[in-house]
Amino acid sequence: MPLEKIRAELDLIDNVIADMLALRMSVIPVVAYIKKKNDLPLHQPGREKVIYDRLEAFGAANGISPELLKDIYKRIIVEALQIEERYIALDPSDEFDADFDEVKSLARDLISKIGTIRAKAKAKGKTLVAAGTSYFSTE
Numbered sequence: 001m002p003l004e005k006i007r008a009e010l011d012l013i014d015n016v017i018a019d020m021l022a023l024r025m026s027v028i029p030v031v032a033y034i035k036k037k038n039d040l041p042l043h044q045p046g047r048e049k050v051i052y053d054r055l056e057a058f059g060a061a062n063g064i065s066p067e068l069l070k071d072i073y074k075r076i077i078v079e080a081l082q083i084e085e086r087y088i089a090l091d092p093s094d095e096f097d098a099d100f101d102e103v104k105s106l107a108r109d110l111i112s113k114i115g116t117i118r119a120k121a122k123a124k125g126k127t128l129v130a131a132g133t134s135y136f137s138t139e
Contacts, residue, residue, distance in 0.1 A: 016114075021076070025083065032084035042084045048077060 035042060052070055059066035 024076070025080065028080045028083040029087045031080075032087040035084065036088050042081055042088070051077070 032042070034040075051073060055069040055073060056066040058064070059069045
């Protein structure tokens with residue numbers, strides 16, 4: 001398989017990653033609103049630990065460096081907290097229900113599609129990412 005074809009596959013995967021990140025960040029104002037409404041602190045180290053523990057397990061199960069995942073998520077969390085701080089400063093109102101339902105629906109659709117791809121890979125005896133193995137054919 002030519003390098004250009006594999007790079008095209010990587011570009012598609014990068015687009016999915018970027019879309020998922022945009023989707024994740026679109027939920028942050030809702031999180032900020034709930035925290036403000038319930039007088040909760042923006043930074044919650046306990047929640048971060050839950051995220052990092054889950055990422056470590058995911059990395060171990062999928063052949064991805066847990067340190068890589070943790071580094072990526074540290075940056076995502078920093079950005080999310082900055083978005084929350086900016087949002088809180090705007091003094092938000094109750095305008096989330098319809099938009100948030102759409103975000104949840106999009107997230108579920110994407111997660112379902114990824115689950116389908118994982119199932120196909122598993123049926124072929126592969127994982128999406130594993131040392132020395134790829135779901136994508138190299139023929």
